[in-house]
Amino acid sequence: QSALTQPASVSGSPGQSITISCTGTRNDIGAYNYVSWYQQHPGKVPKLMIYEVNNRPSGVSNRFSGSKSGNTASLTISGLQAEDEADYFCSSCTTNYFVFGTGTKVTVL
Amino acid sequence: QVHLVESGGGLVKPGESLRLSCEASGFTFSDYFMNWIRQAPGKGLEWVSYISSSGRAIYYADSLKGRFTISRDNAKNSLFLQMNSLRADDTAFYYCVRDGGGWSLDSWGQGTLVTVSS
Numbered sequence: 001q002s003a004l005t006q007p008a009s010v011s012g013s014p015g016q017s018i019t020i021s022c023t024g025t026r027n028d029i030g031a032y033n034y035v036s037w038y039q040q041h042p043g044k045v046p047k048l049m050i051y052e053v054n055n056r057p058s059g060v061s062n063r064f065s066g067s068k069s070g071n072t073a074s075l076t077i078s079g080l081q082a083e084d085e086a087d088y089f090c091s092s093c094t095t096n097y098f099v100f101g102t103g104t105k106v107t108v109l
Numbered sequence: 110q111v112h113l114v115e116s117g118g119g120l121v122k123p124g125e126s127l128r129l130s131c132e133a134s135g136f137t138f139s140d141y142f143m144n145w146i147r148q149a150p151g152k153g154l155e156w157v158s159y160i161s162s163s164g165r166a167i168y169y170a171d172s173l174k175g176r177f178t179i180s181r182d183n184a185k186n187s188l189f190l191q192m193n194s195l196r197a198d199d200t201a202f203y204y205c206v207r208d209g210g211g212w213s214l215d216s217w218g219q220g221t222l223v224t225v226s227s
Contacts, residue, residue, distance in 0.1 A: 003153070034212040038154070045204070045220065046154065051213030089154050093212045097168040098144075103153040 004028065004090055004101035011107040017078040020104045022090035023071060030071040034093040037066060037075045041086045049088075050075060082108050111135045111216040113205045118221030125195055125225075131188040131205030131218060139163075139183035142208040145190045147201040148220075157203070158190065195225045 005023040012018040022029065022037075029035055037050040048057050050066035053073065063078045073092070077084055085108045090101035117129040129145070145157040158179040159168045167179055178191040188205055202220035209215030 032212075036213050038214070045217045046214075047217075048209070048213055048215045051209070051215075052211045055211075057209075057213075057215060091154075091156075091212070091214070096171060097159060098156040098212065100154040100156060 002099070004092060004099055006088075006090060006101040006104045008102075009105045009107065011109055012077075012080045013109045014080055014082065016080050017076060018080060018106065020075045020077075020088055020090075020106070022073040022075070022092075022101045024073070024092055024094075024099075025071055027096075028071075028092040028094035028099055029068065029073050031095070032093050033068070035066065035068055035073040036091045037064075038089045038091070039084075039086050040089065046089065077106070080108055084108060111207065113207065113216060113218035115203060115205045115218045115221035118203065118223045120224045120226065121195055122227050123196055123225055126191070126193045127195060127223060129190040129192065129203055129205075129221060129223070133186045133188065133205075133207075136207070136216075138181075138186040143181060143188045144206045144208060144214065145177075145179060145188075146204045146206050146214070146217075147199075147223075148204070149198075149201040152201075155201070159208070160188070192223070195223075197225050199223060200225050 035053045038046040040046040053068045054066040112134045160179045176194045180189045204220045205218040206214045207216040
């Protein structure tokens with residue numbers, strides 16, 4: 001079970017939009033619409049931000065949106081805010097059950 | 110409010126065993142699939158194991174090679190992870206996590222730290 005590939009870091013200025021990619025294979029992201037995204041602040045527990053590619057749980061800001069094309073999923077954060085600075089992980093179910101992405105550190109400049 | 114509390118972590122030597130527990134409250138435990146997820150300090154998330162709501166379907170990460178066993182007791186709202194033949198690379202925070210449906214991990218415990226060191 002190889003981890004999904006994410007960029008190590010992405011940065012942006014307040015108010016800008018950024019996009020984090022999550023690349024998998026035809027056996028995971030390409031096969032299922034069960035991509036989720038998690039936000040983790042330092043020393044905190046991960047928080048579900050997006051599920052089933054583009055759905056937001058109750059209470060998550062609409063500045064967060066998800067999409068998928070082929071074997072790659074993406075998380076877009078619009079109107080970047082200081083509180084968005086955190087680690088972000090994607091995940092997908094796979095033919096071997098479940099896998100996370102390598103993680104992306106988002107820095108707000 | 111969903112509440113998941115892990116316990117059982119600690120310092121063990123390589124080759125030893127440990128049993129983690131997770132006590133659930135605030136929701137109907139027997140209705141939900143559950144997972145164990147781990148995170149080595151400063152590293153990424155790694156899925157460990159899944160168990161269906163009834164306990165009849167169970168899956169493990171290939172890397173565990175049969176050393177870990179997941180189980181649950183719906184009468185006691187509890188999830189367990191028996192870990193045998195522990196190795197240094199098993200050192201991590203272990204999280205008890207609820208699957209909210211659609212493979213979305215919507216509720217996480219605070220985690221319990223397992224340290225494997227001689």
